Amino acid sequence: MMKFTELLKDHTVYLDGGMGTLLQEAGLAAGELPERWNLTHAAAVQEIHRAYFDAGSHVVSTNTFGANSLKFSDAELEEIIARAVENVRAAARDSVGTQQKFVALDIGPTGRMLKPLGDLDFEDAVAVFAKTVRLGVKYGVDLILIETMSDSYETKAALLAAKEQSELPVLVSCAYGADGKLMTGATPAAMVAMLEGMGADAIGVNCSLGPRALRPVVEAYLRLASVPVLLKPNAGLPRVIDGKTAYDVSPADFADEVTEMLAMGVRLAGGCCGTTPRYIEALVKRSRDIKPQPITRKDITVVSSYTHAVTFGSAPVLIGERINPTGKKRFKEALRAGDMDYILKEGITQEEQGVHILDVNVGLPELDEPRMLTDAVCALQAVTALPLQIDTSDPVAMEQALRRYNGKAMINSVSGKKESMAAVFPLAKKYGGLVVALTLDEQGIPATAEARVEIARRILAEAKKYGIDKKDLIFDPLALTVSADPVAALETLRAVELIRRELGCHTSLGVSNVSFGLPLREVITASFFTLALGRGLSAAIMNPYAREMMQAYFAYRALSALDENCADYIAFAQSQPQLTATTTPSEPSGTTVSAASELQQAVIKGRLERAAALTKELLKTEDPLAIVGQEIIPALDRVGEGFEKKTVYLPQLLMSAEAAKAAFEQIKARLASGGAAQKCAFVLATVKGDIHDIGKNIVKLLLENYGFAVTDLGRDVAPEAVVEAVVRLHAPMAGLSALMTTTVPAMEETVRQLRAHAPWCKILVGGAVLTPEYANAIGADHYARDAMEAVRYAEEIDRALGA
Amino acid sequence: MESVYVKAYAAPPVDQREIWRYAGARNATAEQEALLQACLAELGEQAVFRVCYREFPLALEGDAVDLGFTKVTSPALARCLAGCGSAVVFAATVGTAIDRLITRYSAVSPARALLFDAIGTERVEALCDTFCRELATEKGSLGLCTRPRFSPGYGDLALSLQREIFGVLDCPRKIGLSLGQDLIMSPSKSVTAIVGIGNNL
Structure with a gap:
């Protein structure tokens, strides 16, 4: 039998068409996992596969789009993939088609977003795909089809897993929106560069839209790719016609439009949502006389x-x-x-x-x-x-x-x-x-x-x-x-x-x-x-x-x-600034005294560049620590008090804090390292499972402004990591934040571990779901309603330590 | 209706007062105004406005609501859907760009991060309003009316309903919206909700 790569070398390869729509017609209920049908409705699944082979598909994909270890137990996953492969094989045996027939292991996205946008770690994603690939290899698929990917990072994880776990040919196909980009923003050029670099055997486009709407993306692939290009469009878009859902591109139009793109150079073609064996049959017939275009090297650096x-x-x-x-x-x-x-x-x-x-x-x-x-x-x-x-x-x-x-x-x-x-x-x-x-x-x-x-x-x-x-x-x-x-x-x-x-x-x-x-x-x-x-x-x-x-x-x-x-x-x-301008502030600088009050004003108003420029100017004549103590901190205090009295709102508090930070950067640059008097160490984290960190970042900025040595562990931080940092730094204070009720247990656990391993540490908690009573119940020392209160508490502790 | 439908919209008009409200400010100084304008300019056309939805028949029995794909007990939702024969379940997102900007500025400018966060909330709420208005018009022409949207996590409606909603709407594939282990949606500026459809009484 001819190997798949040989077939690909000088033939147009026909793939299969939609699966989900056909399973729904056969009775798949809303919310039911289609992969289970490999076990429970094997005959129905085989029938669909067989119809695609009969229509002329060289490659039929297993019904394993969502077959991964995030959705199924290991035992069930193995059973599903074993049976899914067998279902395609049985269909190939039963088909009347005389073409070469291959089984592709179908791999779709996990349905979860990778970090940093979501919560799935890159290596965990690789491990999830690796499991599916290993099972596909074990049950003897001929090739791997990674499809409908809408995020470049997840696509990389899937391709990496396929390459690490198998020697099989790998086809990689992404779903582009009407804007010609993936959901997370990648252009065709970005995907071609990455996927070719990693050694995909063919790359391309599926799902989302009908063939005509995908044309610009397909053209970009053909222009840039040095490997065969694949296309599996939808049968257009779903529309309600006489109260029933139907896709708006007919088999004949679909065949015409895809054939045009075969003539342009596409080498593997099939269909996605809404397409049926009739679409593939029409395509195979319509494109019979199209000569496969040679694959040319593009030599793009x-x-x-x-x-x-x-x-x-x-x-x-x-x-x-x-x-x-x-x-x-x-x-x-x-x-x-x-x-x-x-x-x-x-x-x-x-x-x-x-x-x-x-x-x-x-x-x-x-x-x-x-x-x-x-x-x-x-x-x-x-x-x-x-x-x-x-x-x-x-x-x-x-x-x-x-x-x-x-x-x-x-x-x-x-x-x-x-x-x-x-x-x-x-x-x-x-x-x-x-x-x-x-x-x-x-x-x-x-x-x-x-x-x-x-x-x-x-x-x-x-x-x-x-x-x-x-x-x-x-x-x-x-x-x-x-x-x-x-x-x-x-x-x-x-x-x-x-x-x-x-x-x-x-x-x-x-x-x-x-x-x-x-x-x-x-x-x-x-x-x-x-x-x-x-x-x-x-x-x-x-x-x-x-x-x-x-x-x-x-x-x-x-x-x-x-x-x-x-x-x-x-x-x-x-x-560019005018060549005659110097680094001095743009407004005419008067005496040092007025520059000082100007600095306070700049901080209060949140004018970042001006605060930095004025500080630089003041540093020529004034002691750095005096500028901090007499100008920057009083300005911050005024804004902070305003915030507490509700005459100043959060955006202004932050803008002032940023302007103060810009002034501090000037002071730091002047002071020899370690010369600045720092307050005590403060470890800050958003607890495990929680990715909301805007509030925590505000606390961090203010604490830094007030001279605390903040170690920010970031978000979604395990209790052990907080303990490790507090113990390593012997930090007298730790701040924990949580926004969601679901992550309060993680906060409680962090408090418990801190108490066990760092009994000296004062624990400050905050976040939308907390109250003073709740903070007390989970064993924290203090609840801070907002960032200013966190600063006040930290200063109190710092004073007590210094006393 | 069997299938999940997808709609993509142009950017709805920006309501700056809403943005300031979400940012926790009642008024804005000239500096703040300038910062907001800079943020809106930086966002430019990067946000997307996508909704996927599906209509289900509805059955109510006391506080128990049968949504067609799952059953939940929630007095608040039951009250909201009283008298409705069906419900549209939808998911809406403004995409990953705003999350990226929030992350970017969390590192260098918390003020901008705060504003992008507020902009994101305003944007996705404006998208939901647009979708719901359109739905109300569409149903109105059939002599039906729509109820206010109701989301998992509101009142006594469990957030865990998110799992079932994601199960039937195929959100990752339709609009690029995914659900994390802890029921957090990504992109974060996204909404899922249920809209009751009833007779025009």
Whole structure:
């Protein structure tokens, strides 16, 4: 018998059509799980399968769309999958069709949303899919069809499980809305990049809409994909016709519309909701004479996030370099303190500056890098849609971060060293990724461009052995310091050009090195960047806060016909402060005294930038701690009192707190580390099972403003984790929040464990469902109605401790 | 009606007073106004407005309500549905974008996070209002009237009814709405509810 992959090579493959609608017609009740029908109504299920084989389907999928361990016990799941496979096999035997016949294990979404949007952990999702896949393999399916996926992260989990648990061909199909995106925002380009990178055998589109409405998405797949494209549309949309529900595309129209797309290049076709064996029969007949289009390589160098793809080619790609502790004292401090918000802020600020990709490097010798990098990647992809460049020399950290990354990452980096290639290429092959390849080897960095190109060739050859195509490598020919070697920049520029011209590969440079040791570094760096772009550089790892770099970038685009009507350049220019302006506040600054009351006003009004600028100004003449004690805290107190008296409302309280925080950042930057007098440690968490953390974050912000050393454990935190942090820090106070009645038991359990392991700790609780009486009943020390009350209580405890 | 229907709407008009109410403010300073405008501009067109629904025959017996797919005992719901022969069960969501923005700003600006949270609540309530108004018009043309919507978790109606509602509405597939283990919906700015349909008395 022909293998499925052989059939796919030069035939149009027909899949089956809808299942749910037909089961409902056969009597499946609302809310009843269709997968159980494999056991209870095997004949009815087989009959539907057989009708599809009779209609001409090569592949019929098992009735296992929702067969997973979240819905069924292990024993029942095994029985369902065993029987589901047998039902398709029996149908194949009974069918009169003479075509090749294959059984696909059908896998749909779990129905649960993955973290951070929902509560299902990524690895738990992988484990759920893995169970289903193992059973499918055990009972002998020929291939796997992952379909109707509406979230890129869950799709990754399913494909990863399929790849890890089987050698079978895997088809992956997603459900796109009328906006041409997945429910969680991914474009076709993002999905193609990720799924191809991970090695799906065919990818495509099903469900949601009729064939015609899906056409733009199908076209995007055909334009971008180097693997066969699959299409299983609905029979249009359900409409009520004469009091009965019917889909609005007829079998004949469906056949016409899908056949058009086969002619465009689609290679696997079937139907989804509302389609029946009649639709497939019509399609098979109608498209009989369509010649399968060859599958062509697209050679697109691309990375992706959960929403979009970034392609390397004509326009320069900016990779923000700021998430990196090298040479940054404040960043190192934040890393050691586990202050993720600091890292997130760097990410968001760089995004606002206009970078396209964020480099993520959190390596410090004394830290657990695999854990830190994975946490940083997960936290960043929850707050920014930019693709990430995972930057580490630790292969374990690299693998864990790549695994959790929601998209196709940029991998920084591999080199021409044998050991490096042996560590990095298997990861790139398994998880997908665009690998930054440094042109250095065991002998170091060659002086000449030609020798660097030679290393690049060797890297390309070695990558090929792992099945990594040259489009998935981007070379960094290494910018060296021009003040140390006058021809350093020239050789690098020549290497950029040679790699682009002779190898046809893209290049990326960490441009900042070039200016090391020179005054006005940014002038040199930006000029070098422009020269490199002129030689064909595709991307740069750079500092987006350096105005010269952004000027060079926008100017290059305007001069290279990459910026229509110079619109971006003009917008950039208008967003820049006037060159004559200084860092002093925009309003005329009077005496220090008036600047001080101005600072109070800025904090009270919640004017963030102004509060920061005024603080910076005041720091020239005033003692930092005096500014805190005499200006910022009194302003906060005034707002806090207003809030307690209900003359000030929550939004203003928060805006003031943020302005105060901006002022504090200036003060912190001035004070030597550890110089600020801090109040005691405070551990804060939203309890297990609860994901509502807005209230908790408000408490955190205010506590920080009032000088507490807050350790924020986040949301959905297990009791053990709270205890661990309180014991480790010997924190005198812990704050727990819960919004829902269902999570109050988790709060009670956390209190119980804290009492057992950290009897010294005062426990403050709050949240919508709590009352003072309830707080008392679960054994907490204090209930805080709002954030200000939490601050007052914490100050009281802190004073008592100090006394 | 056998099937679950899906409706997608354009963005309903924004009611800023409602947003301030959800944010816990009775009035807004100029700075707050500016911040809200910035938040609304950042949200732009990212929210979606999707509803899936299905109509079920209804049977009431005292406080027991037979919704056609499950039975619940709830005096409050029974009162709300009194006199109705059927009920439309619906789920509505404004999508993941607002959740993303709330998470993003929780890290760097709690004030913005608070406003996006309030915007999300206002948006999904506005979506429910739009859907229910449309339903009332549709049923009105058949000589029927609709009751106010009633959600699991209101009054004495158990939140666990969410499981059964998700079972019959196929929310993940229809509108991208899923239910977590702890009965929390994701996207969080979503609503499920029951609307009684009765004779126009």
